[in-house]
Amino acid sequence: MSDLLEQAVEPDEYSGRLTRVRAVLAERGLGALVVSDPANLFYLTGYDAWSFYTPQCLLVPADGEVQLFARAMDAAGASYTCNLRADQIHGYPEHLVHRPDIHPYDWIAGVCRDFVPVGADVAVEADAHYFTPRGYLALGNGLPGRRLLDSAELVNWVRLVKSEHELRQLRIAGGIAEQAMRIALDQLHPGVRQCDLVAEILAAQATGTPEHGGDYPAIVPMLPTGNAAGTPHLTWTDRPFVAGEATTIELAGVFGRYHAPLARTMMLGDPPRRLRETAKIVADGMSAALSTIWPGVTGSAVHAAFNDVIAAHGLVKESRIGYSIGIGYPPDWGERTVSLRPEETTVLTAGMAFHVILGMWMDGWGYELSEPVVVTADGVERLTGLSHELTIRR
Amino acid sequence: MSDLLEQAVEPDEYSGRLTRVRAVLAERGLGALVVSDPANLFYLTGYDAWSFYTPQCLLVPADGEVQLFARAMDAAGASYTCNLRADQIHGYPEHLVHRPDIHPYDWIAGVCRDFVPVGADVAVEADAHYFTPRGYLALGNGLPGRRLLDSAELVNWVRLVKSEHELRQLRIAGGIAEQAMRIALDQLHPGVRQCDLVAEILAAQATGTPEHGGDYPAIVPMLPTGNAAGTPHLTWTDRPFVAGEATTIELAGVFGRYHAPLARTMMLGDPPRRLRETAKIVADGMSAALSTIWPGVTGSAVHAAFNDVIAAHGLVKESRIGYSIGIGYPPDWGERTVSLRPEETTVLTAGMAFHVILGMWMDGWGYELSEPVVVTADGVERLTGLSHELTIRR
Numbered sequence: 001m002s003d004l005l006e007q008a009v010e011p012d013e014y015s016g017r018l019t020r021v022r023a024v025l026a027e028r029g030l031g032a033l034v035v036s037d038p039a040n041l042f043y044l045t046g047y048d049a050w051s052f053y054t055p056q057c058l059l060v061p062a063d064g065e066v067q068l069f070a071r072a073m074d075a076a077g078a079s080y081t082c083n084l085r086a087d088q089i090h091g092y093p094e095h096l097v098h099r100p101d102i103h104p105y106d107w108i109a110g111v112c113r114d115f116v117p118v119g120a121d122v123a124v125e126a127d128a129h130y131f132t133p134r135g136y137l138a139l140g141n142g143l144p145g146r147r148l149l150d151s152a153e154l155v156n157w158v159r160l161v162k163s164e165h166e167l168r169q170l171r172i173a174g175g176i177a178e179q180a181m182r183i184a185l186d187q188l189h190p191g192v193r194q195c196d197l198v199a200e201i202l203a204a205q206a207t208g209t210p211e212h213g214g215d216y217p218a219i220v221p222m223l224p225t226g227n228a229a230g231t232p233h234l235t236w237t238d239r240p241f242v243a244g245e246a247t248t249i250e251l252a253g254v255f256g257r258y259h260a261p262l263a264r265t266m267m268l269g270d271p272p273r274r275l276r277e278t279a280k281i282v283a284d285g286m287s288a289a290l291s292t293i294w295p296g297v298t299g300s301a302v303h304a305a306f307n308d309v310i311a312a313h314g315l316v317k318e319s320r321i322g323y324s325i326g327i328g329y330p331p332d333w334g335e336r337t338v339s340l341r342p343e344e345t346t347v348l349t350a351g352m353a354f355h356v357i358l359g360m361w362m363d364g365w366g367y368e369l370s371e372p373v374v375v376t377a378d379g380v381e382r383l384t385g386l387s388h389e390l391t392i393r394r
Numbered sequence: 395m396s397d398l399l400e401q402a403v404e405p406d407e408y409s410g411r412l413t414r415v416r417a418v419l420a421e422r423g424l425g426a427l428v429v430s431d432p433a434n435l436f437y438l439t440g441y442d443a444w445s446f447y448t449p450q451c452l453l454v455p456a457d458g459e460v461q462l463f464a465r466a467m468d469a470a471g472a473s474y475t476c477n478l479r480a481d482q483i484h485g486y487p488e489h490l491v492h493r494p495d496i497h498p499y500d501w502i503a504g505v506c507r508d509f510v511p512v513g514a515d516v517a518v519e520a521d522a523h524y525f526t527p528r529g530y531l532a533l534g535n536g537l538p539g540r541r542l543l544d545s546a547e548l549v550n551w552v553r554l555v556k557s558e559h560e561l562r563q564l565r566i567a568g569g570i571a572e573q574a575m576r577i578a579l580d581q582l583h584p585g586v587r588q589c590d591l592v593a594e595i596l597a598a599q600a601t602g603t604p605e606h607g608g609d610y611p612a613i614v615p616m617l618p619t620g621n622a623a624g625t626p627h628l629t630w631t632d633r634p635f636v637a638g639e640a641t642t643i644e645l646a647g648v649f650g651r652y653h654a655p656l657a658r659t660m661m662l663g664d665p666p667r668r669l670r671e672t673a674k675i676v677a678d679g680m681s682a683a684l685s686t687i688w689p690g691v692t693g694s695a696v697h698a699a700f701n702d703v704i705a706a707h708g709l710v711k712e713s714r715i716g717y718s719i720g721i722g723y724p725p726d727w728g729e730r731t732v733s734l735r736p737e738e739t740t741v742l743t744a745g746m747a748f749h750v751i752l753g754m755w756m757d758g759w760g761y762e763l764s765e766p767v768v769v770t771a772d773g774v775e776r777l778t779g780l781s782h783e784l785t786i787r788r
Contacts, residue, residue, distance in 0.1 A: 048628075048629070049625070049627040049628050049629065050613055050614065050616060050627045050628075050629055050725070051627045052725055053523065053613075053725040053726035053728075072712065072713075073625070073626055073627075073712075073713055073753075073755055074625070074626075074627055076624070076625060076755065076757075077618075077622065077624065077625020077626070077627075077628060077755075080622055080625060080628060081628070093712075094712045094713040094714070095735070095737060097713075097714070097733075098717070098728075098730050098731075098733060099737075100546050100547075103521075124527065126526060126527040126528040126531075127497075127526045127527075127528040127529070128526065129447065129523065129524060129526070130523060130725070131526060131527060132520060132521045132522065132523070132525060132526070132527070133518065133520040133521075133525060133526070133527050133529075133530035133544075134520040134521040134544060135521070135527075136527035136530075137520075150527075150528060152494050153494075193607055194607070195600050195601055195602060195607030195608055196600070196601055196607075198600045199596070199597035199598075199600040199601045200597070202593070202596035202597060202599075202600055203593035203594070203596060203597045204593075205596075206589050206590070206592045206593040206596055206630075207589055207590055207593045208589060208632065212632065213587055213588070213589030213590075213630075213631065213632020214589055215629070215630075216614040216629060216630075219444055219447075220444065220610045222444060224471075228471065228474055230470070230471065231443070231467070231468070231470055231471020231474060232467055232468075232471070233443040233444045233445040233467075233468055233471075234442075234443050234444075234471060234474060234475070235442070235443065235444055235609070235610060236600075236607075236609075237607065238602065238606070238607025318466065318467075318487075318488045319466075319467055319488040319491075320488070320491070323492070330724040330725055331444070331446055331447040331524070331724055331725075332447035334447075334492075336492050337492075339491075339492060341489070343489060343493075359467075361467055361470065361471075363470075
């Protein structure tokens, strides 16, 4: 029961979120927004189900109430999680699912015509994972006289600064992440099959704590090992771990859809010198990055602090060293807004949350260290408490 | 090690798959196909990583070799799983990720221009989960003089009839599904938190068997309980199971990305009459459906056999009673081709595989029974061996 109470969002908070979204609509002169990213649906209404594999969306008219669209069988149960009245929830008929000739967005557009005036500009989430070109074209065809524009992650940007409620969820998620990682590091021994270690991690993620049950992560545990540790996104096999090899582990603790991701590296046996040295440099780079995080600095400055440390040792990292986090659904736990990289001009403010991930993916080996953090009024708050060293099991 | 050997696809099988895809391209007069569905990428090349949250695709020119595109950090490790040479794998630069002004498909289109002649019609997977409108528009803009068309699930349809290799994967997946469901039914007791039962299921799915480690499912375990059992796609909470309530459980066993989904219903205590009667009727409906599956019958006929049984008892089911299965990636384990429903004209042939799922989602309660099956030369092969009755724990 605990989690449902602690996850409950106050009605005021929902209306505040919607007000912030509508302010952007007004600023851009948009008549409506069609939200299809499951994380954005959850943020604005609480709607939460594994139903995003068929089309679903929330229509946010500039004026008037929001309208939720989902497959009929999911619309029927939407009220279990979302804050909308039954007459704001529209279920499209079952026979529209997976048909070559007709599409759910034909039907959705038909209903939307009543809520979106002719001549309006309508923003859509043109780069969201579950909004397809076919859906986009059907929506456009079904809304004659309106123009579809890219929202450019409008709601994702509104999500950037977290409320106190959201920070509480993230802290609980951090506790679950730390516990899952402790179990992973504790159980990783030569001869253990990768799939059996993953079983322990998955169980720890779901169980959470006696007070707070865990939720499912947007990404399964990833643990490239041996040569493959040079590539970040391989999932597991049933091969056993081998003495003399390093394994990078990336996982998340999740509470009420809020994600605290975490990465560490485990060496079975004496680490090669290059790994030991890289681990030391990366730990220093993490310290430099974390101590730079402060309201008023840019994402670029955080990256520069890290980069100065590793560059002094001749190391190079091409990819970003972090990204904004919060609500997550498969296939990604990032918010797709602020990245910690040279091109990032966004100024950090208190309440933003980041996964600072220092992944060094070399040719045939790799090292990962990460920390989920929150920007506070006077610096940074870590969401987990594990050491930033390379873990070694001799 | 076992699973990697058993999962290995013969080079001949890959070339046969590509030949079948190219035959359809020729038939439709297409100059190229851009494959972005991760299941289709895996089918055609073996490429397998949790990298589908940033753009990736396989270009299949009507003439010439296939070309794989992925983010640089993923392209570097693609050779661990796919059957392509390094010069067929193209990594787009890191700075294109999550940018408002430029998109990875701008870059991908630029490389594709060398492989796709002006004037060609190019099919794209316009309703695949990870191909966005923004990616689609960027690809179109970057390929001037070529026309983009919807592939209409071209590769998915090529996947419909399974090879002997694929049937072996499915049978192993069926064994894992059965074991995970046995554990779920065994551990579901009053007072157990939903999240703790899910922890057991997830662990069983990953562990698999001593011979065959499990792979991750495209969908997390779903177990709506009590009133919520009337809605199919709710995920878990940390509330405990309660005596007097029924729970529907849907999960999959997965081996080398092949999915055998399975659903059962557990009643804690004496079942209400409506549940007991529905369970009996649905079991009869399952028998009727399975005994109708035979090479030469349509998907519609299978649905009709089920529907005749339940209609005689005054029951109605609006949604399809099954769909084609095989390779799966989040968020769905269905192939998005053949459905078992009134509109389905596809004729079944040996080697097709289906998840026959009889979900009766009522107002405030529900019942689910399913069976993953393969169409054989002389009927149907079940992939799991559990009873088709309602499970009752008094």
